Amino acid sequence: DQQVKQNSPSLSVQEGRISILNCDYTNSMFDYFLWYKKYPAEGPTFLISISSIKDKNEDGRFTVFLNKSAKHLSLHIVPSQPGDSAVYFCAARNTLNYGGSQGNLIFGKGTKLSVKP
Amino acid sequence: GAGVSQSPxxxxxxxxxxxxxxxxxxxxxxxxxxxxxxxxxxLEFLIYFQGNSAPDKSGLPSDRFSAERTGGSVSTLTIQRTQQEDSAVYLCASSLAPGTAYEQYFGPGTRLTVT
Incomplete structure (x- = not known):
């Protein structure tokens, strides 16, 4: 069963508008969440993260919101730029060594974002 | 500085x-x-190495998969008797320390195709 779910495989947004990427999780033991961006033929690159003790983290055009009661997080990109077009992965971690592994990330399947000029 | 590299x-x-x-x-x-x-x-977790500790192999899908890390640096993932379902992109990542806020830095991956 998937512990981290990204239910939208793709999203298309006009340049300058807001992109909202969503992620749901099932494991209440997750205490750290990350977003990675992946271009074709490259490895994922870290974008932004949030600890479970916070509900918002902002870095420039990128903001991640966490709703623990709903087990939901979202990534907002505003304004969206064509260079943001990539696959975005949501990832979660239980730093308390859940499952016997310290620090490995549980990834969603990704959402492909296309920003149209 | 150099990032994570993978070959082939x-x-x-x-x-x-x-x-x-x-x-x-x-x-x-x-x-x-x-x-x-x-x-x-x-991305599906396979295996994790931390320093000289025994690796966490909990994600390996079968005993055909194994990995080693020599001298705490270079790692090799070996797949024996490959099957078509092994076809995937295999990604390696490293971080300063485990379980920290830390981002994991990923390599570009190896695209494996089993015919």
């Missing part, structure tokens, strides 16, 4: 053959992870 970038092999995939982590990173991404799927 692409590998095509026949079913039943063994393959070795290599990962060079960022210098000084003690934690090393292997993941794979099958078509249409997210």
């Amino acid at each position: 970038s692409n590998k095509v092999t026949e079913k039943g053959k063994d393959v070795e995939l290599r990962c060079d982590p960022i210098s000084g990173h003690t934690a090393l992870y292997w993941y794979r991404q099958s078509l249409g799927q997210g």
Whole structure:
């Protein structure tokens, strides 16, 4: 069963508008969440993260919101730029060594974002 | 500075053959992870190394998969008697330490195709 779910495989947004990427999780033991961006033929690159003790983290055009009661997080990109077009992965971690592994990330399947000029 | 490197970038092999995939982590990173991404799927954790501790192999899908990390640096993932379902992009990542806020830095991956 998937512990981290990204239910939208793709999203298309006009340049300058807001992109909202969503992620749901099932494991209440997750205490750290990350977003990675992946271009074709490259490895994922870290974008932004949030600890479970916070509900918002902002870095420039990128903001991640966490709703623990709903087990939901979202990534907002505003304004969206064509260079943001990539696959975005949501990832979660239980730093308390859940499952016997310290620090490995549980990834969603990704959402492909296309920003149209 | 140099990032995580992986070789080869692409590998095509026949079913039943063994393959070795290599990962060079960022210098000084003690934690090393292997993941794979099958078509249409997210990244699936395979194995994790931390310093000189015994590796966490909980994600390996079968006993055909094994990995080692020599001298706390370079790691090799070996797949024996490859099957078509092993076809995927195999990604290596490293981080300064495990369980920290830390981002994991990923290599570009090795695309494995089993024919």
